[in-house]
Amino acid sequence: MKRRRTLIVGATSAIAQETAKLLAQEGDQLFLTARDAGKLSSVRDDLALRGAVDVQAEVLDVLDFANHDAIIEKAYGALGGAVDLAIIAHGVLPDQEACQSSYPLTLRAFETNALSVFSLLTRLSERFRGEGDGTLLVISSVAGERGRGSNYIYGSAKGALTLFLQGLRSRLHPEGVRVITIKAGFVDTPMTRHLKKGLIWAKPEQIAAGILRTLHGKRDVYFLPWYWRWIMLIVRVVPESIFKRLRF
Numbered sequence: 001m002k003r004r005r006t007l008i009v010g011a012t013s014a015i016a017q018e019t020a021k022l023l024a025q026e027g028d029q030l031f032l033t034a035r036d037a038g039k040l041s042s043v044r045d046d047l048a049l050r051g052a053v054d055v056q057a058e059v060l061d062v063l064d065f066a067n068h069d070a071i072i073e074k075a076y077g078a079l080g081g082a083v084d085l086a087i088i089a090h091g092v093l094p095d096q097e098a099c100q101s102s103y104p105l106t107l108r109a110f111e112t113n114a115l116s117v118f119s120l121l122t123r124l125s126e127r128f129r130g131e132g133d134g135t136l137l138v139i140s141s142v143a144g145e146r147g148r149g150s151n152y153i154y155g156s157a158k159g160a161l162t163l164f165l166q167g168l169r170s171r172l173h174p175e176g177v178r179v180i181t182i183k184a185g186f187v188d189t190p191m192t193r194h195l196k197k198g199l200i201w202a203k204p205e206q207i208a209a210g211i212l213r214t215l216h217g218k219r220d221v222y223f224l225p226w227y228w229r230w231i232m233l234i235v236r237v238v239p240e241s242i243f244k245r246l247r248f
Contacts, residue, residue, distance in 0.1 A: 002055070003027050003029055004023070004027070004028045004029070004084045004085055004176035005028070005029045005031075005079040005080060005082055005083055005084045006023055006028045006029065006030050006031070006070075006078070006079075006083070006084065006085040006086070006087065006126075007031045007033070007075045007083050007086045007087070007088055008020055008030065008031070008032050008033070008086075008087045008089060008090065008122060009033050009034075009060065009062065009086070009087065009088045009089060010033070010034060010062070010088065010089035010090025011032035011034045011040060011043055011057070011089070011090070011133070012031060012034040012035075012039040012040055012043055013034075013089050013090060013191075013220065014187070014189035014191075014204040015081075015089055015139060015184070015187065015204045015208060015211075016087065016089035016209045017043055017046075017171065017204070018204045018205050018207070018208035019045055019087065019207075019208040019212070020032065020043065020055075021047065021050060021208070021209075022208055022209065022211075022212050023056065024031070024047050024050055024052035024053075024217045025050075025052065025248070027053055027208075028052075028053075028069060028081055028085075028237050028245070029053060029054040029055075029057070029080075030047065030052060030054065030055040030077045030079060031055075031056050031074075031075045031079050031083075032044060032055065032056070032057040032058075033057070033058050033059070033060035033062065033071060033102050034057075034059070035059065035060065035061045035062070035090075036059075037059045040059060042059050043057070044056070044057040044155070047110070048061070056076055056078045056196055058071060058075075058078075059090060060178035061102070062116040062117075062120070063091055063112060063116060063177065064080065065116065065119050065124075067227070068119050068120055068123055068168075069123060069160065070123060072120070072127070073244055074121050074208075075145050076127070082131065083124070083127070084132065084133070084134055084135065084137070085102065085134065085135045085137065085215070086124050086128075086134070086136050086137070086246075087119075087137045087138075087139075087211075088117050088120060088121065088136070088137070088139065089115075089136040089137070090112070091112065091113050091114070091141075091191075092109065092112045092113065092191070093151075093154055093191045093192065094106075094108075094109035094153050094154055095181055096150060096151050096152070096153055096154070098173060099153040100153075106153055109153050109154065109157060110156075111156050111207075112158075113154065113157035113158060113247070114157040114158075114160045114161045114240045115163075116136060116162070118160055118164055118195045118203070121136060121138070121164070121165075124136060125171075125172060125177065126146070127239060128172070128175075128177045128235065129172060129175045129177060132137070132175055132177070133177065134177050134178070135177070135178040135179075135180060136172075136177065136179045136180070136184075137180040137182065137211065137214070137215070138161065138165055138179075138180070138181060138182065139156070139184055140158050140162045140165065140170070140181055140182060140183050141154070141158040141183060141184055142159030142183050142184065142185050142228050142231075142232050143155035143158050144156070144157075144160075144161065144162045144183070144222065145159070145162075145235060145236060146232075146235055146236060146243070147159075147233045148246075148248075149244075149247070150248060152246075154174050157176055165179055165181045166181070169181075169220055178220075179220065180214055180215075180220060180221075180222065181220065181221045181222070182207075182210075182211060182214065182222055183203075183221065183222065183223045183224070183228065183232075184202075184228075184234075185200065185223065185224065185225060185227075185231070186200060186202065187201065187202050187207055188201050188202070188203055188204070188205060189204055198228070200228075200231070202224070202225050205226075206224070206225060207224050210222065210224040210225065210226075227244055
């Protein structure tokens with residue numbers, strides 16, 4: 001079987017790290033990008049110690065839009081001229097209260113969680129379309145399913161991302177390119193360390209295992225863990241007249 005050539009953007013996130021470990025076990029050739037050079041180097045070295053056949057890394061600040069073409073070019077060069085799988089895993093959980101009174105903070109949250117992803121996917125989709133093959137897998141969030149008063153800045157960015165992916169999927173399907181949307185529920189990561197955890201919270205390892213299953217599955221959209229599909233079904237049908245009174 002041909003060795004899969006995989007690009008991971010946001011490779012130092014907890015979910016991406018666990019996913020990369022599983023991909024390495026499957027023999028993937030990996031090209032990792034992230035903003036923090038020290039953390040990125042540690043992730044690369046850890047994967048190498050775990051037996052990754054070929055893992056390379058390059059620093060990328062996703063808000064440096066002008067550098068997106070160059071980083072994709074480097075990825076293609078490092079992976080032998082092609083990318084079979086691109087995973088977009090970066091994101092931030094902004095301070096909702098701070099964003100409510102600061103448009104610049106709101107804009108930065110959108111740029112990180114949505115606009116930077118749009119930029120990367122636009123460039124990658126043209127490459128994949130030309131090749132008539134490949135998979136784009138993007139981690140979105142259940143927060144994008146409905147606007148909650150406590151996190152609508154983050155949620156609206158993820159909602160925009162989910163809608164973008166839906167349209168991109170429709171456009172690329174005839175070209176043989178697969179677009180997978182991962183709608184992750186609450187995950188216990190450094191990004192959510194300040195939040196109180198409960199029974200429905202998952203570990204990054206669980207999400208990573210789910211991501212691997214999606215690659216071998218047939219669907220386009222996956223809720224991870226699986227039970228969030230049913231939770232969000234209930235959330236979506238609550239009338240707005242009631243929903244706006246809820247405090248969560």
